Amino acid sequence: MRPVAALLPSWAWVTGLTVGATAAVVALAIQADHAPRPAAAVTRPAASAPASPHASASPKTPTAPALPDASGEGRRIVYSLAGKRVWLVDATGKPVRTFTVWPGTVNPQPGRYSITLRTQSLKGSDGVEIEHVMYFTKASGVNVAFSNALDGASPxxxxxxxxxxxxxxxxxxAALWSFGDQGTRVAVVN
Incomplete structure (x- = not known):
């Protein structure tokens, strides 16, 4: 009597071994996926001593200023002259991001505008290489636009x-560039 192994062709053995090895790898992957994960070490600056013995030493995340009243409705970019801040507002009227800015020396008048031109990168009028340039108005003969320095520096x-x-x-x-296309509304408020 011949052994069973001799009755099977070689391709059947190779296929069987491959299926078995694949099943073992899948089983190990599932097992590893359910295993505990090591926690990465997080280094934070040391907190200073609290002012009173009852004060909390945990850092508090500052809350972002609220979206200014009368800044319009719907999807838009809101720019506060006094606050030196921009809000990106979704179609429901909810701010999805806010951040501070460095305004130029010429400010636009409060009002409603829209993005008229987008330029990926160029040299700014101050000689700095800038990117994500989004023009929305002119004031005192000067183009007013949002942009960031290529190197990330302040102006x-x-x-x-x-x-x-x-x-x-x-x-x-980069976030503003992704959010605002040509035609996106811009509300400038005091």
């Missing part, structure tokens, strides 16, 4: 120049 001193660039931090510039 240099104006030295008497008329500058309409509203500079953003690099990550905020």
């Amino acid at each position: 240099p001193p104006a030295n008497g120049q008329k500058l309409g660039g509203i500079r953003l931090h690099k990550e905020d510039g």
Whole structure:
């Protein structure tokens, strides 16, 4: 009598071993997926001593300022001149992101505008390489636009120049660029 192994062709053995190995890998992957995960070490700056013995030493996340009243409705970009802040507002009227900005020396008048031109990158009127440039109006003969420096730096001193660039931090510039297409409404408020 011949053994069973001799009756099967070699391709059947290879297929059987491959299926078995695949099943073992899948079983180990499922087991690993349900295993406890190591926690990464998080380093935070040491908190200073609380002012009173009953004060909490845990850091508090500052709450973002509320969206200004009378800033319009629907999906829009809201720019507060006094607050030096921008809000990205979704179609339901809910702010999805807010951040501070560095305004130029020429401010737009409060009012309703829209993004008229988007430029990926160029050299700003202050000589700094900028990106995510989004123009929305002109004031005192100067184009007013949101942008961020390519290197993420804050704008240099104006030295008497008329500058309409509203500079953003690099990550905020990328978020604004993703949010606002040509035609997106911009509300400028005091």
